[in-house]
Amino acid sequence: MSETPRYYVPHSSVWPIVGSVALFLTAFGAASLIHQSTAKVAGEAHFGFAAPVFYTGLAVLALMMFGWFGTVIRESLQGLVSRQLDRSYRMGMLWFIVSEVMFFAAFFGALFYARMISVPWLAGAGGKLETHLILWPDFADTWPLFMTPGGTASEAMQAWGLPFINTVILVTSSGTITFAHWALKRNHRFGLKLWLGVTIALGICFLTLQAIEYSHAWRELGLSLGSGIYGSTFFMLTGFHGSHVTLGVIMMTIMMLRVLRGHFTPENHFAFEATSWYWHFVDVIWLFLFTFVYWF
Amino acid sequence: MRIAKLHALGVSIVTSAWSSQACAVAWDLREGVTDMSRRIQALHHMSFTVCVIVGIVVFGAMFYSIFAHRRSRRQEPAHFHENSRLEAIWTLIPFLILVGMAIPATSALMEIEDNSDADLTVLITASQWKWHYQYVEAGFGYYSHIATPRGQIDNKERKGEHYLLEADQPLVLPTDKKVRFLTTARDVIHSWWVPDFGVKQDAVPGYINEAWTRVDKPGVYRGQCAELCGKDHAFMPIVVEVRRAADFDRWLAGQRQARALASQAAIAARNKQWTMAELLPLGEQVYLKHCATCHQADGVGQQGKYPALAGSSIVTGPIESHLNRVMNGKADTEMQAWAPQLSDVDLAAVITYERNSWGNDTGVVVQPLTVYSAR
Amino acid sequence: MHAHSATAEHPPKSGLRAFVARWVLTTNHKEIGTLYLWLSFTLFFIAGAMAMVIRVELFQPGLQLTEPNFYNQMVTLHGLIMVFGAVMPAFVGLANWMIPIMIGAPDMALPRINNFSFWVLPFAFAMLLSSLFMEGGAPNFGWTFYAPLSTTFGPPSTDFFIFGVHLMGVSSVLGAINIIVTILNLRAPGMTLMKMPLFVWTWLITAFLLIMVMPVLAAAVTMMLTDRHFGTSFFAASGGGDPVMFQHIFWFFGHPEVYIMILPGFGIASQIIPTFARKPLFGYRSMVYATAAIAFLSFIVWGHHMFATGMPLAAQLMFMYATMLIAVPTGVKVFNWVATMWRGSMTFETPMLFALGFVMMFTIGGFSGLMLALVPADFQYQDTFFVVAHFHYVLYPGAIFGTMAAVYYWLPKWTGHMYDERLGKIHFWSAAIAVNLTFFPMHFSGLAGMPRRVVDYSLQFADFNRISSIGAVLLGLTQLLFLYIVIKTIRGGAKASDQVWEGAQGLEWTIPSPAPLHTFQTPPDLASVEQANGLRT
Numbered sequence A: 001m002s003e004t005p006r007y008y009v010p011h012s013s014v015w016p017i018v019g020s021v022a023l024f025l026t027a028f029g030a031a032s033l034i035h036q037s038t039a040k041v042a043g044e045a046h047f048g049f050a051a052p053v054f055y056t057g058l059a060v061l062a063l064m065m066f067g068w069f070g071t072v073i074r075e076s077l078q079g080l081v082s083r084q085l086d087r088s089y090r091m092g093m094l095w096f097i098v099s100e101v102m103f104f105a106a107f108f109g110a111l112f113y114a115r116m117i118s119v120p121w122l123a124g125a126g127g128k129l130e131t132h133l134i135l136w137p138d139f140a141d142t143w144p145l146f147m148t149p150g151g152t153a154s155e156a157m158q159a160w161g162l163p164f165i166n167t168v169i170l171v172t173s174s175g176t177i178t179f180a181h182w183a184l185k186r187n188h189r190f191g192l193k194l195w196l197g198v199t200i201a202l203g204i205c206f207l208t209l210q211a212i213e214y215s216h217a218w219r220e221l222g223l224s225l226g227s228g229i230y231g232s233t234f235f236m237l238t239g240f241h242g243s244h245v246t247l248g249v250i251m252m253t254i255m256m257l258r259v260l261r262g263h264f265t266p267e268n269h270f271a272f273e274a275t276s277w278y279w280h281f282v283d284v285i286w287l288f289l290f291t292f293v294y295w296f
Numbered sequence B: 001m002r003i004a005k006l007h008a009l010g011v012s013i014v015t016s017a018w019s020s021q022a023c024a025v026a027w028d029l030r031e032g033v034t035d036m037s038r039r040i041q042a043l044h045h046m047s048f049t050v051c052v053i054v055g056i057v058v059f060g061a062m063f064y065s066i067f068a069h070r071r072s073r074r075q076e077p078a079h080f081h082e083n084s085r086l087e088a089i090w091t092l093i094p095f096l097i098l099v100g101m102a103i104p105a106t107s108a109l110m111e112i113e114d115n116s117d118a119d120l121t122v123l124i125t126a127s128q129w130k131w132h133y134q135y136v137e138a139g140f141g142y143y144s145h146i147a148t149p150r151g152q153i154d155n156k157e158r159k160g161e162h163y164l165l166e167a168d169q170p171l172v173l174p175t176d177k178k179v180r181f182l183t184t185a186r187d188v189i190h191s192w193w194v195p196d197f198g199v200k201q202d203a204v205p206g207y208i209n210e211a212w213t214r215v216d217k218p219g220v221y222r223g224q225c226a227e228l229c230g231k232d233h234a235f236m237p238i239v240v241e242v243r244r245a246a247d248f249d250r251w252l253a254g255q256r257q258a259r260a261l262a263s264q265a266a267i268a269a270r271n272k273q274w275t276m277a278e279l280l281p282l283g284e285q286v287y288l289k290h291c292a293t294c295h296q297a298d299g300v301g302q303q304g305k306y307p308a309l310a311g312s313s314i315v316t317g318p319i320e321s322h323l324n325r326v327m328n329g330k331a332d333t334e335m336q337a338w339a340p341q342l343s344d345v346d347l348a349a350v351i352t353y354e355r356n357s358w359g360n361d362t363g364v365v366v367q368p369l370t371v372y373s374a375r
Numbered sequence C: 001m002h003a004h005s006a007t008a009e010h011p012p013k014s015g016l017r018a019f020v021a022r023w024v025l026t027t028n029h030k031e032i033g034t035l036y037l038w039l040s041f042t043l044f045f046i047a048g049a050m051a052m053v054i055r056v057e058l059f060q061p062g063l064q065l066t067e068p069n070f071y072n073q074m075v076t077l078h079g080l081i082m083v084f085g086a087v088m089p090a091f092v093g094l095a096n097w098m099i100p101i102m103i104g105a106p107d108m109a110l111p112r113i114n115n116f117s118f119w120v121l122p123f124a125f126a127m128l129l130s131s132l133f134m135e136g137g138a139p140n141f142g143w144t145f146y147a148p149l150s151t152t153f154g155p156p157s158t159d160f161f162i163f164g165v166h167l168m169g170v171s172s173v174l175g176a177i178n179i180i181v182t183i184l185n186l187r188a189p190g191m192t193l194m195k196m197p198l199f200v201w202t203w204l205i206t207a208f209l210l211i212m213v214m215p216v217l218a219a220a221v222t223m224m225l226t227d228r229h230f231g232t233s234f235f236a237a238s239g240g241g242d243p244v245m246f247q248h249i250f251w252f253f254g255h256p257e258v259y260i261m262i263l264p265g266f267g268i269a270s271q272i273i274p275t276f277a278r279k280p281l282f283g284y285r286s287m288v289y290a291t292a293a294i295a296f297l298s299f300i301v302w303g304h305h306m307f308a309t310g311m312p313l314a315a316q317l318m319f320m321y322a323t324m325l326i327a328v329p330t331g332v333k334v335f336n337w338v339a340t341m342w343r344g345s346m347t348f349e350t351p352m353l354f355a356l357g358f359v360m361m362f363t364i365g366g367f368s369g370l371m372l373a374l375v376p377a378d379f380q381y382q383d384t385f386f387v388v389a390h391f392h393y394v395l396y397p398g399a400i401f402g403t404m405a406a407v408y409y410w411l412p413k414w415t416g417h418m419y420d421e422r423l424g425k426i427h428f429w430s431a432a433i434a435v436n437l438t439f440f441p442m443h444f445s446g447l448a449g450m451p452r453r454v455v456d457y458s459l460q461f462a463d464f465n466r467i468s469s470i471g472a473v474l475l476g477l478t479q480l481l482f483l484y485i486v487i488k489t490i491r492g493g494a495k496a497s498d499q500v501w502e503g504a505q506g507l508e509w510t511i512p513s514p515a516p517l518h519t520f521q522t523p524p525d526l527a528s529v530e531q532a533n534g535l536r537t
């Protein structure tokens, strides 16, 4: 890695503003879409622009990613990335992951609140006896919630079927990406490609099984976002995790393409390392999910 | 509590001094009419006094320094910038003060949270924008709405003494009895608050919270909804009429009879054939009291928020859907189910009124019996 | 605030394209800082104008010019925009401008992300404000958007509000990451953590708070969205959820948020007071530790906003004790400021005046906060104007005075011109009087029992409200004076020296005024860094 004494400061860049516009279009489009599909007030047909705006937003967002990361890659190939700048990138990624953790933490908070507070209260525990007697007399405190206070019934997920297999898959993948990293450090390009490929494959397996799992929940168990707080927490947690896995797989695929292009040196491979950190994070989240959503 | 007493005195002097002028202005937290409200006021005086004292010390030092350590008086600044002992002291002293404040607060709170062995239980159900009081033991209840005329709110009439703090039917309670309140809500979160009792409890839909009070002075006490609950949050007063125990029991007995008679009268009224001429004026009253706040007195509603009734397809359309909408409401909107809230006659009257006002000339007369069978 | 336009890198171009190229594509921390400050000021005026509507409506009993629904919209947007649009961007702007200079860095660590975090904001607020023109009107459920008023009963525009909040979240988190990384990674050699100026320290901790809580807010609005449209029941009892759970999640974000709005202010006061007392800051270390302690405690006190929701006794006690504890580290700060002034040699230029006003009136707000923390008393205060008085004392003379002190303090460095001292003093005194005229009577109307968020009130509150309203209009006018002073200073004025303030310490005073577009591209020599943080030993 080049020892440029100066900290590289790009002069100006179009990509950020492109990104902001894209983000705005996406958000505005999404809001309008939801808004139009579930119009609460009468006579709201004039939201035809919603879908186009939304997808344009996504498209531009993708464009921005390519453009932006492209620039960064070119800079690093030009050797503009000093050790200090590299550290900035790493710290940035780590703090980003911290924020992601807090996002999941909030949903876990909701899960624990439901399990330890609201559901017991609705069944009369913790000084909320009247709540039970007067408002929800025939509600029983069970977890998973087979019958909501409102009377929606559903069945619970099983831990030791697909979920467990998925756990094994993800844990393994966490190992394989580490192997890939070691290979990269030792400059074993073949090992790198092999293990990275395996990890991607495992990621895809996970997603496939998750999809099967969902259809099973939906079809056989009658479990949906609508089936009370159990369904809500289950789908929101696994769903957001799933979307993060998808993102991770995409990132790793891009890494693969770059590897094939011959990018990355044993010393200089921030992007690859960031991806692997992200993958580990996704993996750890899953372990919590498996423990608290499926198992106990 | 000595300081508190002194302070209270000071406050009351200031207060009386001010109120001697035309307008009576309260500068202090209400003393109230319950043991707890007084303890809370004392707590307030105590914490306030502590803050004043600390303030005097801190700001005193600050202003002395501002005065005495100005450039014009001290050319050369000192250079000290640390003093472990001093810093330890001003970490410790505030901590001790806080402990001193926490103790009475804790004991008061523990008493507040003790809802056991009450003599009387009232289930308070809030909904947009009214209260329902259910006497659990006696087994009857009623709604309580704001009684301030629209005209006063719109600055068309002179405002009365209890502007916005007057209800058509107050909650009636006995003195010297431990009354337990169960609060809940139908739609959004409201909060039942009577300052003079020192009681504020949120009414959360789907849950029931508990609070209690024991009033020692008969009288009329007024409060307001204390949680933003939508459009008419400001117009959701609470009026409590506290009577001596014997008085209260008489009232309770009277209520039972009255209700018995009323229900008979209701049956009679329901079975009677009503004419348009009879229904319209009654309907107008009901409409103005319950419906006008959203749909407006002239039935034009509110752009995008509340549909207009003038020329509305439901109001001018088949009677069934009109009945259904009024009686069962529209889920998840301010349009609530009125069947449980209004009598057959009132419903018939208001629906007839809607179908024959503001250019809606269906000429239809809805009979209470029709409403009854639609229940 | 951009007199550094004509510099080597930027030959003064003209025309729209040049303008856009400069302000839209820039990756320069000073230019982005300027953008943040102007955006914040604009939104401050918009939200302030809404406050004017509120105050006019409350001028006397009865409905004046707003219809209840619109009043609620004004209150909601006023709160949201002041918090997310005025205070936070102002502090981020100051951080952008000053932190790299104060630690001897060439720029922010991630300049492109920096530009991104800014340019997301105008769109976010455009989206939020657009809701005013939508069918059913803007959000009307208060800046705390409690469920179910905001979920099942929220107006259609709520969805745009939700995505708007998401955008603000993205902006804040990225901005915070940038600041943390800059501070941890770009300090000039020799600038150890315990030598950093306090403004940098407070911002380091603020950024940490932001990263911890903004995602939680994002999660909260996401749950709102799914509750509204996808049948989840996080906040609905019939599904096993709980409306009060929303409040727990919101306030887990909300309370740290209020310290996000004050910690940088603490930092600013700790920069300015030593300068004008010509005396090193007293108790630098305890200042740092106190800030950290406040940040830590802020995570375990959120329940003090929810005492009336029917929490179990144990929880109420826990939250009460934790909340009261915050008085201790905050007190340490206040005492340290006073001790810094003690036996100094003080002069009272405008920045100092605002800093002193900050210390005094924030403390008053703190006192009322402490009173609110006593649960039994809070049952009487909760959701009354006493609370409104409390938080305006910590937010207006706190956060806003802090920002204004900073602007007066650094404006000469930014523009190269001295502001008009006379006008500055007039601004301070009129603002100080108006602020108290506006917000002090609210204590009394609150104690007398006036609920907050009401469009109309009963007669006994009339006098206090009239005073508040008059004060508010004055306060509004003083802001116009401030705007005038700033523009006047940018346009011209007495040339400012590099040192600007005789007693000033720190790297920002070692560079020319106006600050050139690029500073410390090679790290400064910190042989004399002992001075850099005012620690003259």
Ligand code: HEA
Residues within 6 Å of the ligand: B050, B051, B054, B058, B094, B095, B097, B098, C144, C258, C259, C261, C262, C304, C305, C323, C324, C326, C327, C328, C330, C331, C332, C334, C362, C363, C364, C365, C366, C367, C368, C369, C370, C372, C373, C374, C378, C381, C382, C383, C387, C390, C391, C394, C395, C398, C399
């Ligand atoms: C900058 C923002 C800010 C800051 C710094 C604070 C600081 C504090 N706040 Fe405040 N608060 C808000 C913004 C802020 N608050 C807002 C916006 C709301 C309303 C939200 C809404 O509902 O809309 C609110 C509401 C609020 C409530 C809920 C009221 C209710 O709704 O019922 C409470 C209750 O405990 C509270 C307490 C405190 C306390 C104890 C502090 C402490 O940090 C204060 C500590 C400081 C001091 C105490 C003064 C200095 C100390 C000394 C001089 C030492 C010696 C002093 C003694 C020993 C007495 N605040």
Ligand code: HEA
Residues within 6 Å of the ligand: C044, C045, C047, C048, C049, C051, C052, C054, C055, C075, C076, C078, C079, C080, C082, C083, C086, C087, C141, C142, C143, C144, C388, C392, C395, C396, C399, C400, C438, C452, C453, C454, C455, C468, C472, C475, C476, C477, C479, C480
């Ligand atoms: C940093 C935060 C901040 C700041 C600075 C302010 C500033 C002000 N706030 Fe407010 N306020 C909040 C945060 C803030 N507020 C919050 C969080 C709430 C709670 C919301 C809720 O309940 O949900 C609130 C609520 C609130 C209420 C309670 C409403 C209610 O509960 O019914 C009131 C009432 O008086 C009020 C008044 C004011 C006033 C008069 C100012 C003044 O300081 C404003 C000064 C005036 C200006 C800055 C305008 C200057 C410009 C002009 C005058 C020119 C006019 C321009 C045009 C006409 C285009 N605010």
Ligand code: CUA
Residues within 6 Å of the ligand: B126, B129, B189, B190, B191, B225, B226, B227, B228, B229, B230, B232, B233, B234, B236
């Ligand atoms: Cu009911 Cu506010």
Ligand SMILES: [Cu+2]
Residues within 6 Å of the ligand: C254, C255, C258, C301, C302, C304, C305
């Ligand atoms: Cu708080």
